[in-house]
Amino acid sequence: MDCPDCGNDRTRVIDTGTSTDGMSVRRRRECQRCSFRFTTYERPEWNSLQVKKRDGRIESFSREKLRAGVERAVEKRQVTEKAVTDVVDTIESELQDHETCIVPSRLIGELASEKLRDLDQVAYIRFVSVYKAFSEPEEFLRELDAVLDAELDDFGRSTPQNLSDNL
Incomplete structure (x- = not known):
């Protein structure tokens, strides 16, 4: 000084x-x-978002890491580059709107899961299988059942015949 x-x-x-x-x-x-x-x-200087990892470490938010995770999930799916950019922009914007500059990595994973579920259900399953660290086939089945149940609810869930009529 x-x-x-x-x-x-x-x-x-x-x-x-x-x-x-x-x-x-x-x-x-x-x-x-x-x-x-x-x-x-x-005084602490907060130039950007900070991410608190599961193990307690804090690191700078990386838009590139988020984008890479979303791109891996949508790989070989009919999802445009613009859609991926929109998902990443939306997540980053929601994180910036938080009252604190340090956000838990869990929140980023939840936001990405939510956006991917709306965008592409297969990409969503891919993403959550890594994010939630599935280790057993039953975990895949439970998540897949939840996605399929939500889809059935969207069609009015009365009978399988009604579902095929809506397809």
Whole structure:
């Protein structure tokens, strides 16, 4: 930290404490050349979204990682590049609207799952199988049943005949 009086870059911290707002650290400093004393404040800088991973680590949000996950899920499906971009834009926008700059990775996975479910059900199953780390075939079946049940509800679920009439 440069001295504001003489410009010397050798200063020492005399006292450290929390500011009155609790959001920054207040430091009293003294120049080692001219003995001028001054106060500095350190505040966290949030230039971008931060993601709290399952293991507790915090890393910067990566639009590229999100896009890569969505693209893997929609691979070889009839989903346009624009649709993928729209999904990623929507998720990023919803994350930016949160009151905090640190979002749990779980929230990103839930938002991506929700958007993919509306976009393409096969892509949705692919995505959640990785996101939820399916390890047993029964987990696939439960998720697939949930998707199929929702689809049947959309058709009025009275009889199989009604379903075939709507197709």
